[in-house]
Amino acid sequence: MKRTRWGILGTGTIATKFALGLRAADNAELRAVGSRSEATAEAFAREHGAARAHASYEALAIDPEVDAIYIATPHVLHRENTLSCIAGGKAVLCEKPFAMNASEGEEMVAAARSAGTFLCEAMWTRFLPATRRVQELINTGVIGEPRQLECDFGFRTELDPRGRLFDPALGGGALLDVGIYCVAYARMVFGGAPAEVHSSAHIGETGVDEQSAYLFRYDSGALARMSSATRTETAHRATIWGTEGSIEVPHFWQAQELLVNGERERHPYEGNGYTHEAVAVGEALATGARECAEVPLDETLEIARTLDQLRAQWGLRYPADGVDS
Ligand SMILES: NC(=O)c1ccc[n+]([C@@H]2O[C@H](COP(=O)([O-])OP(=O)(O)OC[C@H]3O[C@@H](n4cnc5c(N)ncnc54)[C@H](OP(=O)(O)O)[C@@H]3O)[C@@H](O)[C@H]2O)c1
The missing domain is CATH 3.40.50.720 (NAD(P)-binding Rossmann-like Domain)
Structure with a gap:
């Protein structure tokens, strides 16, 4: 090899x-x-x-x-x-x-x-065995049609105005650091961009989002309720409710187990979890692919547009956004 x-x-x-x-x-x-x-x-x-x-x-x-x-x-x-x-x-x-x-x-x-x-x-x-299993459960209809997602990622850290989590010049803020996991999870569960985005954020003293909550509605009528924070510890759980069942994913962004209709499943990592993305990139390169099937570039861009939409609702701009964009 x-x-x-x-x-x-x-x-x-x-x-x-x-x-x-x-x-x-x-x-x-x-x-x-x-x-x-x-x-x-x-x-x-x-x-x-x-x-x-x-x-x-x-x-x-x-x-x-x-x-x-x-x-x-x-x-x-x-x-x-x-x-x-x-x-x-x-x-x-x-x-x-x-x-x-x-x-x-x-x-x-x-x-x-x-x-x-x-x-x-x-x-x-997206490369973790537990996340792949969630995708498989959704794709094979085990919980019917996904109708709601609840997903949060908040942690509490000390305010450090010059650190990368709080300094606007370094792209500080909870949305880009951890909220992105929720937005990407919603993209995975519902397979497209939301039709409507509603949100509210608390912008802290350094000028970036310290916590926010957001609600997406999809054309199908499905809903995703999400939140992220850098000054408030939350559950880090994703729960997907479908027409015929549910999947609960504790610590969804680093998941190693699931509750599928209440039944526990274990899906441990290889290595420390980051191993999976490295292996997947190596496998893609071996076939001559120019992107990973698990995280296609068009999906990455779609998620970036949704993040832009959220920040626009809060009036949160970074130097990288320029003056007019
Ligand atoms: N996937 C995940 O689980 C995960 C977890 C944490 C972070 N991240 C992402 O990874 C990126 C780095 O996060 P991190 O927590 O590893 O940050 P970090 O500990 O601050 O490390 C960032 C590194 O970037 C380099 N760097 C260049 N310019 C810098 C600057 N102005 N200030 C600070 N560092 C600078 C430094 O390396 P040199 O000194 O060697 O040049 C530094 O060690 C972020 O985009 C974050 O969102 C991902």
Whole structure:
């Protein structure tokens, strides 16, 4: 089996988790890392067994020994980092949120399609065995037609005005950090964009959403009720009610078990959970595919448009949105 030679761009929290996830992926190896600092790149490479450490993201993007790059920088850098890796001819798995807004996302997708390179948003939840099982249960009609979804993702962290969760310049706010999991879950359950979007948000002292609730109505009459927060811990549960049953998914974004019509099912991870997205990207690359079937680019863009719609309702704009868009 040909192993995908991975590079990791950025060395923070999620970069570390992905590097650990790669260890359990049979079709992958960590070949290189890129950081803004040489010392950090070298320390990360040593810790995770990468042969090559680059003192800039640009050097990683053109490393001839790397096939695919995982982008693990703050949201505001996803566009720039992705475009530079595509220009370097690399396959790209870019952390969520894919981009700051749909317009950036469209530019990234157009660049990959024009270059003929692979691109995917790292919506890791979609690759988990438990999530695949939810999709299978829906597709085979086990709960009938899905009519309602309730889904929340709120956590409590201390207010840090300069941290990436609160600083508008770094794309702070609960929606882009964790609400996106709810919006993506609704997209998976109902298979399309909502016909109507209603919402309300509390914008905190740093100017970003600290909590919000949103309600989607679909053309079929189905409803999704969702919320996200960075200053309030909530249940992290998804519940889907269909015409003939229900699926409850505790900790839905990192799920390892489900309750299907009240019956418990276990669907453990391989590795630390991030292994699954790495394996799927390697499998897609082996077939010559330019995107992942689990997270198609058009779906990523549709979700980005829904996120834009929510922020527009709150008057929440980031520098990346520009003056007129
Ligand atoms: N899928 C998931 O479960 C999950 C979980 C957490 C986060 N994420 C996503 O992953 C991305 C990174 O989140 P994280 O929690 O890993 O962030 P983090 O711990 O702050 O790490 C971000 C890394 O990006 C680089 N960076 C470049 N410019 C930076 C800047 N101005 N400020 C801070 N870091 C900068 C740094 O690496 P160098 O110093 O090496 O350049 C830093 O270590 C976010 O988009 C987030 O939404 C996904």
